[in-house]
Amino acid sequence: MARINEEYLKLPGSYLFADIAHKVEAFKRAHPETEIIRLGIGDVTRPLPPSVIAALHKAVDEQATPEGFRGYGPEQGYAFLREAIAEGDFAPRGVEIDPADIFISDGAKGDLGNFQELFGRESVIAVTDPVYPVYVDSNVMAGRAGTFDEKAGSWSGIVYLPCTAENGFIPSLPAKRPDVIYLCLPNNPTGTALSRADLQRWVDYARANECLILFDAAYEAYIREEGIPHSIYELEGAREVAVEFRSFSKPAGFTGLRCGYVVVPETVRARSAEGRTVALKPLWNRRQTTKYNGCPYIVQRAAEAVYTPQGRREVRENVDYYMENAATIRSGLQEAGLEVYGGVNAPYIWLKTPGGMDSWTFFEVLLHELGIVGTPGVGFGPSGEGYFRLTAFGSHENTAKAMRRIAEAGHWSTWKKG
């Protein structure tokens, strides 16, 4: 019999969002009469923008002609999309990115899960806590996380940087130097964004300590306030120490279509065992050309349409739509007496559970008593205990309905389960 990778056996239960989906399915079977409002997983609900649909149709029709048909594409992505990204996402912010440093993929989740393959097993990983579970779980699978402490909800080999109301959800620099630091900004799940000065501290720290920053900018389109960097490359020195991950899912509705990209500047390096510095870009290229055959041509044409003037307007409308939900949720929860964070530069609202309830109990209460699905904060890490996440990606109608249900349930500052 084949021997399995023992590291998989260390992973607790199932993936957070799969676990929640099972619980919701079980509840639905037991209570088919309840109309469930899903504000759990950050999945978009608005249809794809019309310019994306038009580009898809056109690209599909091309496939029916001998001249237009495409077989295997470049594993790194087509030049038309890499150039559109450099021009559309970076140049307007004064950041010059070489299209050759951009690697197109089928989404940020895979890229973020796969990138750790480039690091030695002994590399020390630091994550903000709470955190998008993919960063931790993919390092567990690679044998880099040590052992899981059930009681603490943490891994012995991972450095956790707590983000709670007490520090304004802004992580402190690590007390002990890690090799790799994952930063997601604006943050999933807390909805926090960092100012330019705060992010510069991380870049400076990484430069001074030879760390690598894996910067997840999937929610960049949701930034509303001035003074918040949209890309880590807006900061001085970041090209030496940071790899940036982006997604078409959250701004342009590609959660089903699938497209994202990674920027691996030529200048980002790490060390080999004998101390030589090695550029990461050729390694990522090697990995992608070996294990990946590229994002479909028609999807890349659809992504390209996002950068047309019409596409930009449509994406902006979708983002505005979701940010209206974020405002509705923020005010709805505040009026109900809850302590609320995030939702200003991000499509996630992070709240303190009422009455000192733990995150999973609050999940059960919302589901069983109000028919609302959210995400327990502790599912994102130990510092998420006592917090809860709601997403702004629902429809206006469902979001407003959820807030009515919460308002009608009573004043939550004095609320007890019952």
Ligand code: MLT
């Ligand atoms: C989330 O709900 O945190 C996200 O949808 C997860 C993802 O983007 O994979």
